[in-house]
Amino acid sequence: MNVTRREFLRTTTTAALLAGVPAGWAGGVFAGDGPETPKVRIGIIALTDCSSLVMAHELGLFRKHGIESTISKEASWAVIRDRLTLGENQATHLLVGTAYAMTMGLQGSPQKPTIVPLYLNRNGQAITLTKSLLDKGLKTPAQIKPLALEAKAKNSPMTFAMTYPPGTHAMWMRYWLASGGIHPDKDISLITIPPAQMVANMRVGKMDGSCDGEPWNARAIADGIGFTAVTTQQLWRDHPEKVLAFTEEFAAKNPKTVRATMRAVIEASQWIDKLENRARMAEVVSQPQYINCPKEIIYGRLLGEYDYGDGRKEKDKYYMTFFDRHTNFPQRSHGVWWLSQFRRWGMVKEPPDYKGLVERVHRSDIFREVAQEMGVETPREDMKKETLFDGVIFDPADPEKYAKSFAIHSMA
Numbered sequence: 453m454n455v456t457r458r459e460f461l462r463t464t465t466t467a468a469l470l471a472g473v474p475a476g477w478a479g480g481v482f483a484g485d486g487p488e489t490p491k492v493r494i495g496i497i498a499l500t501d502c503s504s505l506v507m508a509h510e511l512g513l514f515r516k517h518g519i520e521s522t523i524s525k526e527a528s529w530a531v532i533r534d535r536l537t538l539g540e541n542q543a544t545h546l547l548v549g550t551a552y553a554m555t556m557g558l559q560g561s562p563q564k565p566t567i568v569p570l571y572l573n574r575n576g577q578a579i580t581l582t583k584s585l586l587d588k589g590l591k592t593p594a595q596i597k598p599l600a601l602e603a604k605a606k607n608s609p610m611t612f613a614m615t616y617p618p619g620t621h622a623m624w625m626r627y628w629l630a631s632g633g634i635h636p637d638k639d640i641s642l643i644t645i646p647p648a649q650m651v652a653n654m655r656v657g658k659m660d661g662s663c664d665g666e667p668w669n670a671r672a673i674a675d676g677i678g679f680t681a682v683t684t685q686q687l688w689r690d691h692p693e694k695v696l697a698f699t700e701e702f703a704a705k706n707p708k709t710v711r712a713t714m715r716a717v718i719e720a721s722q723w724i725d726k727l728e729n730r731a732r733m734a735e736v737v738s739q740p741q742y743i744n745c746p747k748e749i750i751y752g753r754l755l756g757e758y759d760y761g762d763g764r765k766e767k768d769k770y771y772m773t774f775f776d777r778h779t780n781f782p783q784r785s786h787g788v789w790w791l792s793q794f795r796r797w798g799m800v801k802e803p804p805d806y807k808g809l810v811e812r813v814h815r816s817d818i819f820r821e822v823a824q825e826m827g828v829e830t831p832r833e834d835m836k837k838e839t840l841f842d843g844v845i846f847d848p849a850d851p852e853k854y855a856k857s858f859a860i861h862s863m864a
Contacts, residue, residue, distance in 0.1 A: 486518045487709035493522045494713075495532045495544035498648040498743045499665040500750055501573040501694040502545045504774050506737050508720035516719075517712040525741060528646040529616035530560075536699060537564045542706075543713055545572065546697040547619030549790050551813050555700075558799055559617045565700035568787075569818040570714050572694040572721075574779050575685040576753065576772025577621060578669040579628055580678040581661040582654060586762055591681050593632020600639050612636075613645045613653065613662040620693055623793050624684050625663040630860040631842050637797070637862045648744070654678055665693075666772065667743065667750045672761075674749050679761030685770040688840045690777060692786045700812070714822045721775035730754045780819065784834040785848040787814040792846070795855040798862035803852050 492514070496502040506523060508514050514521035524541060526532045533550055535541040548568060550561070557563030581591070590596050600610045612629065614622040626636045636642050645653050650664045651671050661681070672678035684691060696717055703710045723729055731747075734754060738747035752759070756771035773779045787810035794800045816834050823830045838846045846854055856863070 487712045488706045489542065489709045490518055491520045491522070492542045492709065492713060493524055493540065495524050495526050495535055495541040496742070497526060497529065497532060497545055497646075498745070499545075499694070500667055500737065500743065500754065500772065501576060501665055502742070503733055503737050504572050504717050504720045504724060505545055505696070506742050507724060507733055508716040510736050511720060511723065513716040513719050514713070517716045519709070519712050519716060521716075523742070529619060533561060536566070536697065537562055539699075539702070542698065542702055542709070544697050546695050547616055547621075548692050548695050548786065549618040549620060549623065549793075550616060551695065551697050552787065552790055552794070552809065553618040553799075555809065555813055556800070556804070558794070561618075566697050566813065567700050567703050567815045567818075568695040568697055568782050568813055569703075569710060569815040569822075570696040570717060570780050571692055571782055572696055572717070572774065572780075574690045574693055574773050574777070575683075575770055577624065577663065577665045577684040577693060578680045579625060579661060579663045579682050579684075580650075580654070580669045580672050581681045582657075582659075582678050583676070585660060586679050591679075591762070593629050593634050595632075597633050597639075600634050604639050609639070609641045611641045611643060611659040613643050613650060613659045613664075615647050615650075615664060616644060618794065618799065620684075620691075621663040621665070623790070624687055625661075626793075626797060627840070628663075628682065628687060630858065633860070635860050635862075651675060651677070666753050667745045670749050670753050670759075671745060673759060680758070683758070683768065685768065686841060688838065689770055690773075690779075692783065693772075695782070703815075703818075710818070711822050714819070715826060718775070718780055718822070718826060718828065721780060725773060725775040725779075727755065778829070778831050780828075781823075781830050782814045782816050782819055783831070783836065784810045784814045784816055785836050785838070785846075788835070788848040788851050789838065789846055792851040792855040795852070795863065796858060796861045798864065801864060806851055 509521045509523050532544055536544045551566040551568045553559045553561045554564045554566040603610045614625045629636045647664050650662050650668050655677050734747040734751040737743050756768040758768050759765050788806050791804050791806055820830050835848045
């Protein structure tokens with residue numbers, strides 16, 4: 453039998469990785485449980501939090517559950533959105549807020565109802581500022597505010613970047629700036645740059661700060677062009693981040709495919725959260741077809757080893773998780789928080805149907821079914837209060853009151 457070099461490497465790599473998979477894992481395809489659409493193309497962005505999708509593919513876990521997977525690295529979150537909408541990708545790595553924007557037809561998204569039956573990760577993003585701000589001793593929004601207002605008065609506003617307007621990085625950046633008195637829609641210029649292009653744009657001086665996922669914050673420090681002002685887990689411990697998403701139409705027609713995909717991702721997530729596997733994971737996802745970044749840069753923050761680039765170094769126990777602490781459970785109160793931020797920042801002019809939208813998008817019911825089959829524990833409640841870094845309490849029972857409680861907002 454003739455075996456190509458590519459096939460040989462793929463086979464031996466998978467075998468080596470599977471050597472670290474514990475015996476007796478939950479999951480597996482049962483009789484009559486085969487997927488309706490076995491060929492599934494999955495979109496990803498070059499970020500560390502795509503890793504459970506990549507590892508489910510590389511470890512053969514999709515194949516184990518009857519899915520013939522293809523991983524498709526896309527150039528931006530807009531491309532991710534469009535390829536899911538058009539059916540070119542059947543499943544995708546997605547920003548949680550984008551699922552709502554797609555379902556509601558907001559922020560340039562064609563209206564395409566989208567479901568989130570599973571979270572891919574929590575924590576592990578950051579806000580990076582330029583070395584020039586560090587040299588001025590400016591690390592917090594309150595410290596930056598006088599400079600921002602001065603630049604605004606000169607019609608040359610400071611520029612901050614995020615990765616997609618309704619997404620997580622946009623909301624973290626908006627919330628952080630506003631906490632220090634900077635209005636993100638009036639006092640500065642807030643621009644969109646794809647994750648993998650963030651470092652290059654900071655290097656040429658296109659922005660003063662950015663919010664992005666790893667490994668690009670660590671890369672900015674390694675390249676000597678920026679420092680981490682704050683991690684997102686410091687803003688909101690165990691916050692929701694990227695999700696596994698399908699269009700509502702695809703999920704309705706292919707429920708077994710959705711569940712098989714979820715099982716594989718959950719098993720990959722379990723594997724990743726055994727820290728002894730993370731070095732291997734970093735090596736695999738560092739490859740050009742995935743993240744295309746040196747594994748050493750990816751690996752450190754995966755272990756919670758944070759060098760902030762300003763002299764601070766610490767071991768953060770709230771590093772990026774993929775399975776532990778109910779990471780995968782799509783908590784519906786998170787969807788309510790997202791919609792409250794759409795209200796706060798004027799992305800919707802009237803109160804949305806909080807309950808109806810959250811039940812439509814955050815499909816914790818599907819997750820509970822799959823989790824029960826796999827013996828995975830789930831939280832009892834779909835709704836819970838949250839307290840962010842500023843001490844403000846979010847109560848999902850009254851999102852309108854919460855949205856209107858902030859002094860800085862963009863509501864009419």
